[in-house]
Amino acid sequence: MNQLLKEKISKICNEKIEQKGENVGLSFYAFFANKNDDSETLMQVATWWIQTHQLDHFEKATKIKQLISQET
Template identity: 55%
Template structure:
């Protein structure tokens, strides 16, 4: 995962946790606008989420942060 996407994922997850609490769930779509303006980046996130880590559609934001931080 490229560094810019890694930073975006962590930022979005932290904002969601602050807004909705520690048990909030996210999907990889949470990191993108409601339009497909960067399909390559979307596919990179989807591949990381679905193929690499075999995550369910919704996952605890805190768990996603841990995965991203440990996935170097």
């Protein structure tokens, strides 16, 4: 996953945590617009979410932030 995408995911996680608290859950769709205008990036995040980390549909934003920060 490229650095810009990691930064975007981290930023969105921070925003959701600030708005709704530490227990807020997200799906990987939270990082995209409501229309599929970037299918390549969507598939990259879906692969990271589903295959690489075997995450549930909804996960806590704090967990996602932690996983993203551990990526090299």
